Amino acid sequence: MVAERLEELLRGAFPDADMLRVDDRTGGGDHFQVTVRSSRFDGLGLVDQHRLVYAALAEPLADGSIHELRISTKGTA
Amino acid sequence: MNQLHDRIRDVIENEDVAVFMKGRPDFVMCGNSARALDALRAAGASFTAVDVLPDPRIRQELSAVSGWPTIPQVFIRGELVGGADIVEELQASGELQAKLESAIGSDYRGEREERVTSVLAAA
Numbered sequence: 482m483v484a485e486r487l488e489e490l491l492r493g494a495f496p497d498a499d500m501l502r503v504d505d506r507t508g509g510g511d512h513f514q515v516t517v518r519s520s521r522f523d524g525l526g527l528v529d530q531h532r533l534v535y536a537a538l539a540e541p542l543a544d545g546s547i548h549e550l551r552i553s554t555k556g557t558a
Numbered sequence: 559m560n561q562l563h564d565r566i567r568d569v570i571e572n573e574d575v576a577v578f579m580k581g582r583p584d585f586v587m588c589g590n591s592a593r594a595l596d597a598l599r600a601a602g603a604s605f606t607a608v609d610v611l612p613d614p615r616i617r618q619e620l621s622a623v624s625g626w627p628t629i630p631q632v633f634i635r636g637e638l639v640g641g642a643d644i645v646e647e648l649q650a651s652g653e654l655q656a657k658l659e660s661a662i663g664s665d666y667r668g669e670r671e672e673r674v675t676s677v678l679a680a681a
Contacts, residue, residue, distance in 0.1 A: 527644045528626075535627050542627055549590065550628065552643050 483510050483546045494537035495519040511548035522556035530554040562619050565677040571636045574662050575605040578620055579630040583607050583672045590642040594630040597649035602667040603658050607674050616677055635661040
């Protein structure tokens with residue numbers, strides 16, 4: 482399952498996340514909403530926060546398993 | 559260097575608000591591009607749109623320039639503001655309007671316009 486793979490990659494990148502969700506928005510397995518709250522985002526602007534998520538998901542983004550990705554990030558500060 | 563790269567940089571640096579999107583404002587081909595345009599419209603911003611669909615190299619070069627992997631991409635005065643999620647979030651919080659005002663001036667609302675430009679060399 483792609484959603485589980487995404488969650489695993491995000492857990493690896495944001496081990497301290499106290500909120501981490503991957504929702505399959507359409508049920509089709511390729512439109513995802515990811516929500517992450519982590520101290521890694523503290524002090525960063527939204528562009529840099531989303532860049533960290535893109536970096537964590539670089540592989541599934543590149544191999545086409547994600548057709549659409551929505552991102553919601555929050556720091557803990 | 560290469561022409562496409564230079565033309566993309568030129569649009570990013572010289573347009574007050576540039577949106578690289580799938581389709582055109584009057585014929586949007588992707589839900590996320592539509593969300594970004596709606597947020598800009600709600601903020602009262604004029605913008606210049608570039609359709610990335612006519613040639614896959616546009617997307618490649620754009621991502622190389624911006625370091626951002628997805629479409630749409632919104633720039634205000636040369637600065638990457640983000641994709642649909644960020645632009646929507648900033649519009650809802652009022653930060654998008656504040657950003658537009660500080661970058662362009664309080665008259666950014668004026669007569670709202672939606673322009674389209676191409677980054678491909680004329681045939």
